[in-house]
Amino acid sequence: MDILSELLSLLKPRSYITAGFDAGGHWALTLDDLAGRIKCYAVMSGECWLTMDGIGDAIKVSAGDCFVLPSGRSVHISSDLQTKPIPASEVLDPNRSGEVVTYNGGGDVLLVGSRFEIDGCYAEFMLKDLPPIIRVDTSSDKAKLRLYLDLMMAELKEMKPGAISVAQNLSHMILAQALRLHLQTANEREVGxxxxxxxxxxxxxxxxxxxxxxxxxxxxxxxxxxxxxxxxxxxxxxxxxxxxxxxxxxxxxxxxxxxxxxxxxxxxxxxxxxxxxxxxxxxxxxxxxxxxxxxxxxxxxxxxxxxx
The missing domain is CATH 1.10.10.60 (Homeodomain-like)
Known part of the structure; x- marks a missing residue:
């Protein structure tokens, strides 16, 4: 078994929620529910910003980008860098799996993705060397990841029988593919x-x-x-x-x-x-x-x- 497959096998990621997020206007949320979890999201349309206290510059993600949050640290996601963030747990239902949530009117940026519960007994040992925010471009030749994302979005929109199960299976494929693509393009100066x-x-x-x-x-x-x-x-x-x-x-x-x-x-x-x-x-x-x-x-x- 290759090392990436071993990582995913040992972490036993379980897709806890698979949902969409449609936001509009000026908004900012702190994703404060990441401890013991991995989040993997893709920007389907529009753009937004990712920031983490004490970690480098703000990261702009646009349509065609996917990002993975493996460190468990709180991350701010926003329409701009001036709006003060509020905890996401105050405005988003943690049990919203299968829904596309509209926030602040919607229409400007659409995200889709999953939150994975992971086995915490040795997650720190396996994840500590990963960047706190992994950004992956899903455009051009990244056809497989883009296909998985489009299929997930379709499942969430159409909600046919079995849609949540299909979407959660797709989310596992998206996570593995995103980590694989990051591995192919990681900076040679990264340590770990x-x-x-x-x-x-x-x-x-x-x-x-x-x-x-x-x-x-x-x-x-x-x-x-x-x-x-x-x-x-x-x-x-x-x-x-x-x-x-x-x-x-x-x-x-x-x-x-x-x-x-x-x-x-x-x-x-x-x-x-x-x-x-x-x-x-x-x-x-x-x-x-x-x-x-x-x-x-x-x-x-x-x-x-x-x-x-």
């Missing part, structure tokens, strides 16, 4: 595992660790895998990913372990061995350091959550 997949050598090393997490990888073995010297590989990996190869490998192993612990089907010793640890004690130490609690406690907590 997601952007590093663009680097042929670093991406190859990461794919190797993901495909064989139980292997006793050494810095030299990974460097040899991609045809680099050990020192050059270590420096290049840290510059692109933001951490050392061994730190990344440990973090990925713990994410895999967390998923298996949450299912409660395997003994800890079995998980430890399958992920390359010589002893359960060594695995327990690594897990607690990365995840903040012992694996047994983590497994019990996750299983209790799944029962509620």
């Amino acid at each position: 595992w997601f952007a590093a997949l663009l680097d042929p050598r670093i991406g190859k090393a990461m794919e190797a660790m993901h495909s064989e997490p139980s292997r006793s990888w050494s810095l030299k073995a990974l460097a040899d895998k991609v045809g680099m010297s050990r020192s050059s590989f270590a420096a290049h990996f840290r510059r692109r990913v933001g951490e050392t190869p061994m730190s990344y490998l440990t973090r990925w192993r713990m994410v895999c372990a967390a998923e298996r612990l949450s299912l409660g089907r395997e003994a800890i010793a079995q998980i430890a061995t399958s992920l390359g640890y010589a002893s359960e004690h060594a695995f327990n130490t690594a897990f607690k350091r990365v995840m903040g609690m012992p694996p047994r406690q983590y497994g019990r907590r996750r299983q209790q959550v799944s029962l509620t």
Whole structure:
């Protein structure tokens, strides 16, 4: 399985709402319901602005743009940069799935998209390296994403039997395609595992660790895998990913372990061995350091959550 597919599989995004937003005049909203969620929207017509406190310049999105909000931080969306935003939760029904909501008269900008609930147990580890706002151009050769968006908009407008189910399935396809397109066009100066997949050598090393997490990888073995010297590989990996190869490998192993612990089907010793640890004690130490609690406690907590 490729790394992007693994990300979506582990996060288990569940489409919570799929809706349209038709706004007019001067307006500004703060999307204040993003904690533990990913939002993915597309501008079907018109234009608006995205801003986030403490994060760079305002971003203008126009018809043909798609944007993903994966960080959980509040984002302001507005018709202009002068109008003071109010919380979106004060004016939008959180259970409006399937509706096209008209706000402030409508007619100037039309958005369509979904809010995804995600598994919070290791979402921070998987999403922390993604940009807080991902903007994707859906025009020109981005035909698949545009097709999915048009189909979703048609489902929401026509509301034929099964429309909400179809729209939610389309929303998953839109999210995956938007992240894929961002991966193809990400800035080479971005730091983090997601952007590093663009680097042929670093991406190859990461794919190797993901495909064989139980292997006793050494810095030299990974460097040899991609045809680099050990020192050059270590420096290049840290510059692109933001951490050392061994730190990344440990973090990925713990994410895999967390998923298996949450299912409660395997003994800890079995998980430890399958992920390359010589002893359960060594695995327990690594897990607690990365995840903040012992694996047994983590497994019990996750299983209790799944029962509620």
